[in-house]
Amino acid sequence: xxxxxxxxxxxxxxxxxLAIITLRQRTPGESVVQLMIFGLLLALSWLRVDAPDLALTxxxxxxxxxxxxxxxxxxxxxxxTPFPSAVxxxxxxxxxxxxxxxxxxxxxxxxxxxxxxxGLTDPAYAHLEESGTQNPVTAxxxxxxxxxxxxxxxxxxxxALSVYTLSGPASGTPVKPPGxxxxxxxxxxxxVFWLVVPYMVWVxxxxxxxxxxxxxxxxxLGALTLLGPTPWPLRLKRRVVRWGLSLGFSLFLxxxxxxxxxxxxLAYPTEQAATWILLIEIACTLxxxxxxxxxxxxxxxxLHEDPERAV
Amino acid sequence: MPSSALIYTxxxxxxxxxxxxGVLAEEHVFRKIVAxxxxxxxxxxxxxxxxxxxxxxxxDPVPHGMILTGIVVAVSATALMLALLGxxxxxxxxxxxxxx
Numbered sequence: 001x002x003x004x005x006x007x008x009x010x011x012x013x014x015x016x017x018l019a020i021i022t023l024r025q026r027t028p029g030e031s032v033v034q035l036m037i038f039g040l041l042l043a044l045s046w047l048r049v050d051a052p053d054l055a056l057t058x059x060x061x062x063x064x065x066x067x068x069x070x071x072x073x074x075x076x077x078x079x080x081t082p083f084p085s086a087v088x089x090x091x092x093x094x095x096x097x098x099x100x101x102x103x104x105x106x107x108x109x110x111x112x113x114x115x116x117x118x119g120l121t122d123p124a125y126a127h128l129e130e131s132g133t134q135n136p137v138t139a140x141x142x143x144x145x146x147x148x149x150x151x152x153x154x155x156x157x158x159x160a161l162s163v164y165t166l167s168g169p170a171s172g173t174p175v176k177p178p179g180x181x182x183x184x185x186x187x188x189x190x191x192v193f194w195l196v197v198p199y200m201v202w203v204x205x206x207x208x209x210x211x212x213x214x215x216x217x218x219x220x221l222g223a224l225t226l227l228g229p230t231p232w233p234l235r236l237k238r239r240v241v242r243w244g245l246s247l248g249f250s251l252f253l254x255x256x257x258x259x260x261x262x263x264x265x266l267a268y269p270t271e272q273a274a275t276w277i278l279l280i281e282i283a284c285t286l287x288x289x290x291x292x293x294x295x296x297x298x299x300x301x302x303l304h305e306d307p308e309r310a311v
Numbered sequence: 312m313p314s315s316a317l318i319y320t321x322x323x324x325x326x327x328x329x330x331x332x333g334v335l336a337e338e339h340v341f342r343k344i345v346a347x348x349x350x351x352x353x354x355x356x357x358x359x360x361x362x363x364x365x366x367x368x369x370x371d372p373v374p375h376g377m378i379l380t381g382i383v384v385a386v387s388a389t390a391l392m393l394a395l396l397g398x399x400x401x402x403x404x405x406x407x408x409x410x411x
Binding site: 004005008009012013015016019020022023028031032035038039042045046048049050051053054057058061062065066069070072073074076077083084087091092095096099100102103106107110111114116119120121124125136137139140141144145148149152155156158159160162163166167212288291292295298299301 | 313315316317318319320321322324325326327328329330331332333335336337338339341342344345346348349352353355356359360362363364365368369370371372373374375376377378379380382383384385386387388389390391393394395396397398400401
């Protein structure tokens with residue numbers, strides 16, 4: 001048995017145990033911290049199955065942004081309140097047994113059908129030359145299956161608008177003024193963020209990276225700024241924020257319609273593909289970053305602090 | 312000898328099942344939201360491990376694209392659930408400790 005395989009078994013086992021531990025924490029705050037640790041270890045496991053693109057996204061969005069959103073919501077509703085005692089055994093035991101059976105059946109199905117031929121690897125690589133990008137994952141999400149991504153940006157827009165609508169008059173307690181360590185951290189990190197975000201977008205054409213990772217980083221900067229000494233995003237005009245939110249979806253939609261003249265929605269001609277993909281990536285990065293920042297502010301209850309101006 | 316991909320697929324299935332049980336059997340809304348995130352992570356782990364099923368050559372980029380999309384949809388859903396939870400907290404402060 002090789003070292004790599006021992007590592008895989010230990011990591012896979014730890015993930016399952018961590019999932020159980022996360023759901024057995026006594027207070028909401030503890031369960032969020034456990035969930036973030038779980039997310040980071042999950043990202044590590046994705047490196048072991050050759051998915052660096054996804055590991056980056058999971059570490060940034062799945063663990064980082066989700067954790068920030070949950071903590072922001074707890075800032076509004078209270079950290080330490082212990083969970084009430086569990087539901088009646090008449091619900092708990094049948095559900096547990098049913099779920100265990102489901103897991104057993106799925107495991108057997110996977111083990112018995114393991115040697116099926118591998119999916120769409122060959123067709124995806126065969127047309128990589130014509131897709132306008134050298135990163136196969138970018139080719140899938142922005143060329144072959146552009147519809148999925150278009151609808152997904154739509155989902156993100158709808159979710160951000162819903163959060164925007166649901167957060168009524170400011171209800172969150174304002175944060176304490178940041179200390180010297182946080183101020184220093186912001187001074188050092190803000191320029192780094194502004195360098196890394198465009199790099200992430202650009203590198204997505206060849207190597208792991210792209211709009212989602214860059215957008216997540218941008219929202220990290222947004223969340224830090226909201227916590228900082230001058231939360232200037234809170235003073236942006238609503239109009240600016242609305243345009244920023246809808247930019248990615250609008251540009252994507254316009255591109256889809258523009259491609260109609262070549263016969264199909266979102267079927268870029270080969271020689272233009274690279275340009276369109278880069279444009280969409282830039283617009284989507286901005287929209288994803290702004291959407292996630294709005295969600296963070298909304299979950300913390302900081303939106304609409306001033307009726308005239310809000311994030 | 313099992314491959315890494317098979318190990319992670321099985322782990323993903325059990326993580327998803329644990330998350331599903333949490334969504335169905337937990338009382339507190341916040342814990343249900345955490346459980347739904349674990350459920351989603353388990354499903355993603357199954358997909359990303361299945362993409363690596365062929366022992367050699369590059370992994371299948373199509374499931375990778377689907378998961379990339381899925382992660383963003385999952386975080387949107389979480390934000391929406393949390394906004395609804397906050398709304399519930401604001402409008403019905405008496406019921407917030409054990410809301411169904």
